[in-house]
Amino acid sequence: RWLFNQAVCTLYAFCGVLFGLCSLTSLTVLSAVCCLKVCYPAYGRCWVLLLCVWAYALMFAAAPLAEWGSYGPEPYGTACCITWKASSREATLYILALFVFCYLLPCLLILVSYSLILWTVRVSRRAVRQH
Numbered sequence: 001r002w003l004f005n006q007a008v009c010t011l012y013a014f015c016g017v018l019f020g021l022c023s024l025t026s027l028t029v030l031s032a033v034c035c036l037k038v039c040y041p042a043y044g045r046c047w048v049l050l051l052c053v054w055a056y057a058l059m060f061a062a063a064p065l066a067e068w069g070s071y072g073p074e075p076y077g078t079a080c081c082i083t084w085k086a087s088s089r090e091a092t093l094y095i096l097a098l099f100v101f102c103y104l105l106p107c108l109l110i111l112v113s114y115s116l117i118l119w120t121v122r123v124s125r126r127a128v129r130q131h
Helices: 006-039 047-065 088-129
Strands: 071-073 079-081
Touching: 006 047, 006 071, 006 079, 006 088, 047 088
Parallel strands: none
Antiparallel strands: 071 079
């Protein structure tokens, strides 16, 4: 069972969501930057994207602290995370927003980025062979 109080549970879940979203968002941004560098090499530095990654993750991780969704013990009670059983309309919308903006959209962007990289490499290889 969870050995600590609700405040520690909330902090634990917040950190888990924040760092998890930072990880997935960083991979998404990395794939987009690689795509820009390979497919459109004229683009400059993209260091400001790192701040955007943290802001994006912080926005979704802090939402349950602002009563949009909630944090609580997992079903087995040994750790804490997002309360996936939606008890209200707002909680359902939060879970849906997480699914769309923190899972589907990043996965789609990663897929598109690497597909564009593969397409660019294939076109470049054909051009080199023909030359």
